Amino acid sequence: MVLMGGGLSICSSTQESACVSTPQWPDEAKKAELYLIQPHYITNISNAEDWPADRKPLLRQVTAMLQHLQSKLADTPVTQRELSRLWRSSEVEVNGSWVSGRELYSSLSGAELNFIFDQLEIAVKKSSLTKNRVEEQVSAQLSKDQFSLGLYQQFVDLAREVNANKKPVKKAPHIVVLTASGRDPYAAVDFYQSLFEQLGATVSWLPVNAAYQAALRDSAGAEAGCNNFPHHLTKEQGSFQRARVYPDLATKQKEFCLKGSDNAVRLIGKADAIFINGGDQSLTYKALKQPDGTDTPELAKIRVMLERGKLILAGTSAGTAVLSGGSYLGQQTVMISNGQSAQALYQGALAQPAPADGCENDRSCGEGVDEKSLTYQASGLNLFPWGVLDTHFSERGRQGRLLTLVAQTQASFGFGVDEATGLLVGFDDKNPSLVRFHVKGNNGVYLAERSANSQFKPSKLTEMTSHYFTNGDSFSLQQGQLIANFADWKYAPNTSNRPLLNSGNVFSSDNYRQLAQLLCGTQSRDATGQFDVAGREYKLKLHRPAEAASRTGQYAVGNVHKSYCSYRNVLVSVEPAL
Structure with a gap:
């Protein structure tokens, strides 16, 4: 397995800021999504039946704002950023009162904004005279972030090793891309096909997603469900008008659906590797699990191939998080779905569906949830039983939520993978209980470990053990025992400084990581941080006991020299401040 933490940056025609220089893109390269306001699009929005009665006044304001923006844009397609900026800076009169565009925009839920922008998005074409849409293209070798490029290349190289052990050996490894994590399952297809082809693989898109499974289960039959695929895409994934934006991919989706799961299983069987994109892990779960929690035929095939060593499985962001699940040392491993650290430590973890983005605006969060x-949820795909998986980890200050979930569910471990970082997982055929891990990439992997002294109740956490492994480090697990090996180019810090280490708002951005890194690189025994939640201040303490260890070093990738500090056995406690 190659478990990536998200945030990978690759040079493409829609992400030129990730390029060391601006490539000369061909005319058929897509530069951005485009949006166009036309009267019939506004009619589709204003006639929406899904808006609750108490949101209808807001819908009337939205309709008036779109009519105003249409008059200003005069049939000119614009990017989402341009349209959002114009909306926020505008005012419109509704029933004799002036409505601020900024306030209107911020009062909409995520689902409502998605619905509006989906209805306005159009296919990007080379010219008005052609029906063919242009596609996002990648220029991998011009990427600024060589760590991200290296992770993707590692994945392709591992697929090549699997291919070399098969007969007949293909000229290039075959990678299957699964975009099931995306609310829009078509948006990332071009990117991953272009990227992996440039890195030396043949690539197939596997259109298995939540809507596909729902179509196959349609009460009128699979054929009727597949022919009515847009309905299922809307209901299951909240995605609208995709056939207008991606007509070719929508056609492929329908044809694939009509062939059924036997065809999907055959395509999976030809793969050397499968890659799962980022987005929403709950959508990927619905794409590969039946409503009763059993495996779909597609997941059953993936599981068998993975167990037999005939497949490399990789994910990024949600594509990593969804792999959690199964049993380890007698405890069920759960799948994280939402949350911020301060709120987690204050409230605890809730075994219920994730609240929707912006749910506080339309009051749809649910009782006791924000x-x-x-x-x-009780499990993900049950392909990674050794601990809860979390992503975008240090960059979003997610240590508190992982520590809380591990402690509350009595799991042994939690794994937090940073951005532009990969956790490589390997198995020992002669010793199935032994699992080996290797860290590669720009940052690190955080391990939360529950020990005999660990205790948790809302607002108080006691002596959870934490480890942080960075580029080049490896570790293994056998029957719950962690054995760590720091990279041989790292050395024990020799500074004699013992500064007072303290951080305010410890879960903001990557403040926790910065505080822990200061502790890691000095001889200090303790570091503290603060955070506020529900009007009360809390204190987080990091303590380095005698059995703790740390190593520091520098590593060069291209012209980038990156400093690292890895540590193990640092204790974490949280309590209300006095």
Whole structure:
């Protein structure tokens, strides 16, 4: 397995800021999504039946704003950023009162904004005279971030090793891309096909997603369900008008659906590797699990191939998080689905569906839940049983939510993978209980470990053990025992400084990581941080006991020299401040 933490940056025609220089893109390269306001698009929005009665006044304001923006844009397609900026800076009169565009925009839920922008998005074409849409293209070798490029290349190289052990050996490894994590399952297809082809693989898109499974289960039959695929895409994934934006991919989706799961299983069987994109892990779960929690035929095939060593499985962001699940040392491993650290430590973890983005605006969060609540479900795809998986980890200050979930569910471990970082997982055929891990990339992997002294109740966490492994480090697990090996180019810090280490708002951005890194690189025994939640201040303490260890070093990738500090056995506690 190659488990990536998200945030990977690759040079493409829609992400030129990720390029060391601006490539000369061909005319058929897509530069951005485009949006066009036309009267019949506005009619589709204003006639929407899904808006609750108490949101209808807001819908009338939206309709008036779109009519105003249409008059200003005069049939000119614009990017989402341009359209959003114009909306926020505008005012419109509704029933004799002036409505601020900024306030109107911020009062909409995520689902409402998605619905509006989906209805306005159009296919990007080379010219008005052609029906063919242009596609996002990648220029991998011009990427600024060589760590991200290296992770993707590692994945392709591992696929090549699997291919070399098969007969007949193909000229290039075959990678299957699964875009099931995306609310729009078509948006990332061009990017991953272009990227992996440039890195030396043949690539197939596997259109298995939540809507596909729902179509196959349609009460009128699979054929009727597949022919009515847009309905299922809307209901299951909240995605609208995709056939207008991606007509070719929508046609492929329908044809694939009509062939059924036997065809999907055959395509999976030809793969050397499968890559799962980022987005929403709950959508990927619905794409590969039946409503009763059993495996779909597609997941059953993936599981068998993975167990037999005939497949490399990789994910990024949600594509990593969804792999959690199964049993380890007698405890069920759950799948995280939402939450922020401060709220998690204050409230605890809730075993219920994740609240929708912006749910506080339309009051759809549910009783006792808000947008920051830590939620989880009993399992993910049950392909990674050794601990809860979390992503975008240090960059979003997610240590508190992982520590909380591990402690509350009595799991042994939690794994937090940073951005532009990969956790490589390997198995020992002669010793199935031994699992080996290797860290590669720009940052690190955080391990939360529950020990005999660990205790948790809302607002108080006691002596959870934490480890942080960075580029080049390896570790293994056998029957719950962690054995760590720091990279041989790292050395024990020799500074004699013992500064007072303290951080305010410890879960903001990557403040926790910065605080822990200061502790890692000095001889200090303790570091503290603060955070506020529900009007009360809390204190987080990091303590380095005698059995703790740390190593530091520098590593060069291209012209980039990156400093690292890895540590193990640092204790974490949280309590209300006095």
